[in-house]
Amino acid sequence: MAQKTALIVYAHQSAGSFNAAVRDVAMQELVEQGYKVIVSDLYAMKFKANATQDDIIGDLKNPELFQYGEETMHAWLEDRLSDDIKAEQHKVKEAELIIFQFPLYWFSVPAIMKGWMDRVLTQGFAFSLQKMYNNGVFKDKKAMLSFTTGATQTMFQPDGINGDINITLWPLQNGTLHFCGFQVLAPQIFWSPVHSTPAVRTAMLDGWRARLKGLLAERPLTFAPCELFDLSFQGKFLLRPKVKEEQESQPYGLTTGHHLGKPLPPDNQVSAQASGGRK
Amino acid sequence: MAQKTALIVYAHQSAGSFNAAVRDVAMQELVEQGYKVIVSDLYAMKFKANATQDDIIGDLKNPELFQYGEETMHAWLEDRLSDDIKAEQHKVKEAELIIFQFPLYWFSVPAIMKGWMDRVLTQGFAFSLQKMYNNGVFKDKKAMLSFTTGATQTMFQPDGINGDINITLWPLQNGTLHFCGFQVLAPQIFWSPVHSTPAVRTAMLDGWRARLKGLLAERPLTFAPCELFDLSFQGKFLLRPKVKEEQESQPYGLTTGHHLGKPLPPDNQVSAQASGGRK
Numbered sequence: 132m133a134q135k136t137a138l139i140v141y142a143h144q145s146a147g148s149f150n151a152a153v154r155d156v157a158m159q160e161l162v163e164q165g166y167k168v169i170v171s172d173l174y175a176m177k178f179k180a181n182a183t184q185d186d187i188i189g190d191l192k193n194p195e196l197f198q199y200g201e202e203t204m205h206a207w208l209e210d211r212l213s214d215d216i217k218a219e220q221h222k223v224k225e226a227e228l229i230i231f232q233f234p235l236y237w238f239s240v241p242a243i244m245k246g247w248m249d250r251v252l253t254q255g256f257a258f259s260l261q262k263m264y265n266n267g268v269f270k271d272k273k274a275m276l277s278f279t280t281g282a283t284q285t286m287f288q289p290d291g292i293n294g295d296i297n298i299t300l301w302p303l304q305n306g307t308l309h310f311c312g313f314q315v316l317a318p319q320i321f322w323s324p325v326h327s328t329p330a331v332r333t334a335m336l337d338g339w340r341a342r343l344k345g346l347l348a349e350r351p352l353t354f355a356p357c358e359l360f361d362l363s364f365q366g367k368f369l370l371r372p373k374v375k376e377e378q379e380s381q382p383y384g385l386t387t388g389h390h391l392g393k394p395l396p397p398d399n400q401v402s403a404q405a406s407g408g409r410k
Numbered sequence: 411m412a413q414k415t416a417l418i419v420y421a422h423q424s425a426g427s428f429n430a431a432v433r434d435v436a437m438q439e440l441v442e443q444g445y446k447v448i449v450s451d452l453y454a455m456k457f458k459a460n461a462t463q464d465d466i467i468g469d470l471k472n473p474e475l476f477q478y479g480e481e482t483m484h485a486w487l488e489d490r491l492s493d494d495i496k497a498e499q500h501k502v503k504e505a506e507l508i509i510f511q512f513p514l515y516w517f518s519v520p521a522i523m524k525g526w527m528d529r530v531l532t533q534g535f536a537f538s539l540q541k542m543y544n545n546g547v548f549k550d551k552k553a554m555l556s557f558t559t560g561a562t563q564t565m566f567q568p569d570g571i572n573g574d575i576n577i578t579l580w581p582l583q584n585g586t587l588h589f590c591g592f593q594v595l596a597p598q599i600f601w602s603p604v605h606s607t608p609a610v611r612t613a614m615l616d617g618w619r620a621r622l623k624g625l626l627a628e629r630p631l632t633f634a635p636c637e638l639f640d641l642s643f644q645g646k647f648l649l650r651p652k653v654k655e656e657q658e659s660q661p662y663g664l665t666t667g668h669h670l671g672k673p674l675p676p677d678n679q680v681s682a683q684a685s686g687g688r689k
């Protein structure tokens with residue numbers, strides 16, 4: 132049997148950081164499980180974040196009106212993406228599991244990691260209008276966010292000063308990872324390690340190590356499958372009337388984003404549901 | 411009276427783009443209203459997105475463990491941030507209004523604009539633990555997102571394939587702009603200009619020009635004021651019990667993020683409320 136591969140996309144500037152320690156625990160634990168582990172250390176690689184014409188080798192299709200999405204789609208089809216993008220795409224293709232390891236910057240990933248998403252997950256390679264969400268290109272792969280915060284956990288509760296962390300995670304987990312088809316594992320959130328004692332930080336790492344032992348057997352987060360929607364311009368990409376009707380008697384919306392004017396399903400973006408989906 | 415200043419932070423690669431046309435309309439209209447308009451054309455400036463040690467001039471406080479937030483806070487205090495950051499901070503200080511103009515990439519800003527946020531909005535300059543949200547540093551300034559999408563409007567409804575746009579906007583509007591104190595004006599969303607006819611695109615620009623005439627008189631979006639929370643470690647940065655109790659009889663949560671287990675207040679992140687806040 133071929134060796135399984137995991138990719139860690141890592142964005143911290145310092146080898147002495149807690150993020151580095153978290154990455155190292157993942158590497159050790161996954162190697163122990165027989166994985167080949169590849170790390171893309173974005174700052175060490177001086178990874179280019181900006182989406183520019185330099186990402187395309189050779190002539191542009193439309194030099195007067197440069198449209199990044201269009202041009203990179205054509206370039207991918209014709210094997211004319213820049214070498215750094217191709218190298219990352221090769222890693223993604225090889226990996227069964229991708230872990231994004233980063234400190235939360237402005238309720239999201241640092242720019243260098245957003246650049247990885249903008250430039251590596253190009254149309255054709257990572258998605259198409261036919262292949263998205265649960266029918267997406269990477270539907271047989273798993274991905275997850277693992278991140279540190281400055282804020283405490285209560286600050287990101289629905290009644291905390293920053294509001295519900297489930298809302299904050301939606302654009303990344305639904306809009307990016309699941310959009311490309313990934314089964315998204317529950318995020319690993321390290322709440323405010325910088326304000327924690329060394330003993331608490333050690334306990335956080337121990338908890339992460341313990342979780343990693345069963346990580347690949349975890350049920351992924353629940354999203355709304357494409358089949359519930361009429362994915363046509365006539366159907367306006369809306370929930371099918373029959374599904375909408377069925378949902379009327381439910382106490383909660385389908386997902387954080389598909390709330391349908393009801394209370395959000397609790398912790399839809401931070402923990403997998405025991406039932407594994409819509410009942 | 412001193413001339414008023416507006417800053418447009420602009421992120422598109424092509425002068426022939428619809429985003430460029432939208433920016434030009436804003437420039438013309440604001441100049442007509444007597445504004446001095448500054449444009450930060452991020453791609454043209456080859457704006458550095460990555461948060462690195464090069465952003466700090468001189469010695470680091472802790473070279474063994476480089477913490478970007480800490481180091482840039484000290485560097486700001488001691489006037490040791492890199493020249494490109496200082497130049498942008500100067501523009502922010504001068505501006506009464508900031509418009510972020512961009513195409514939506516992965517449910518968020520392009521990496522180059524995320525880099526502007528990560529690097530320019532440093533602790534001390536843009537926020538502190540004492541100065542955030544409605545008490546934030548920039549509470550007398552206005553800011554807004556103006557962006558184009560590939561998706562249609564219905565795709566971003568609560569019953570559309572991508573889920574509610576209000577959720578997608580939360581990390582940017584609450585977590586970044588309002589966190590720094592900005593009064594956030596309703597976003598200007600250009601739905602799928604690439605799939606629209608020239609006549610529709612022209613109508614979009616006309617609508618934008620018309621909105622700009624009254625832009626500065628608009629009521630900003632509603633967020634949850636700090637005073638509703640106990641902003642102490644003992645109070646856990648949670649909603650005050652009395653406020654929580656008061657909210658129990660309300661049909662909706664306070665904001666998109668502070669939903670309190672209730673249905674979200676409709677369009678909290680896309681349109682200003684007539685009542686201008688909590689009743």
